[in-house]
Amino acid sequence: MIRAVELIQRKRDGEELDGGEIAELVLGYARGEVPDYQLAAFCMAVYFHGLSSAETFALTDAMVRSGETIDLHGALGRRVVDKHSTGGVGDKTTLAVGPIVAACGVPFGKMSGRGLGHTGGTLDKLESIPGFRVELSTEEFVAQVRDVGLAIVGQTADLVPADKKLYALRDVTATVENVSLIAASIMSKKIAAGADAIVLDVKVGDGAFMKTLADAQVLAETMLALGERAGRRVVCLLTDMDQPLGRAVGNALEVREARACICGEGPSDLAELVLDASAHLLALSDLDVDRNEARRLAEQAVADGSALAAYERWVRAQGGDPDEGALPRAPVVREVVAPRAGFVRQLAALPVGVAALHLGAGRGEKDAPIDHTVGVVCLKKRGDAVAEGEPLAELHARGEREADDAATRVLAAYELGDEPPRPRPIVLDTLG
């Protein structure tokens, strides 16, 4: 008999629970013995009181134990790498990093999530590719990492089922933005999926769950500690999310942009982050290269077409059509134009993410369907000069009414001024 009410009450009152109690609740939830409403209340109590590091470890450990774990190292006999982002607007980095790293001969195996709140999810983006299957069995996942060098899958019923349920619940109960819940969610997936070396992209800014560099550093340190306890090599990149990453926000639009990036034609901030993350992964791998050499290898894979070949092999292996022309398109495309001339001083990520969500690119309710075609393309980004009447952004919508709503939100995201703002790097800090 699980004492769910008592445990919720004690957490509500700021008490620390022991590891067994956290496991009882989380594993009970995964088995369907604790209902959504009780876990939602527990998450809200955690949101307000936080979890100690012992509780965070117990939560992560229980989530890992809620399903199978994979020994990728054992199955391949070599080091496997993985990367994960804490979630942002327009973050399609994984879609380009995976093929680049695989093209350099390093196996990449990753378990991803769906969109959360205003942020997009890798699985939703991948499902915009016609035919692409994100739900591989564990055997298929391991075989694909071994044979193709790259697999990105969803949380099947077997792998971290507790996070799969909790993630969807947090998305619709305003309980995403908590360091311990985010750290446990990400690290349980990374530990269960079995990679030896992991690069974590911790987003910082208005479009991220962590709004300040200080909060992002706490999240990074929490995940580094969880990785160390699990014997994994982890590096955290703290990266700018005060504006959308790249230009495209929305599932199929982002796949198109990631593909362009793999071909060396991506926007500069995305390309820089993709190459930096790839270089860290290659330097952590068993290639025995330093970061300078790793960066050179990543750049070469883009330049010589081997990264695109790896992308096409991977997408086909998961049943998808890698052709750019196969990606679906929205019926309505509308421009948002600049009301005056000047420079883009600010392009807030959150309203762009919310505009994409309302266009149908994300979910308002657990398990709600999404529209893979819709979203926003930010034609002008921070620092760009713009003439009056010139397009700032392009809206991809299901209909005119949806485009009207998105136009208001996207225009409000832009702040135009007479001077360009000071340039800001995409990678703000690196820990680990």
Ligand code: URA
């Ligand atoms: N990404 C995850 O996998 N989980 C979170 O809680 C947030 C971002």
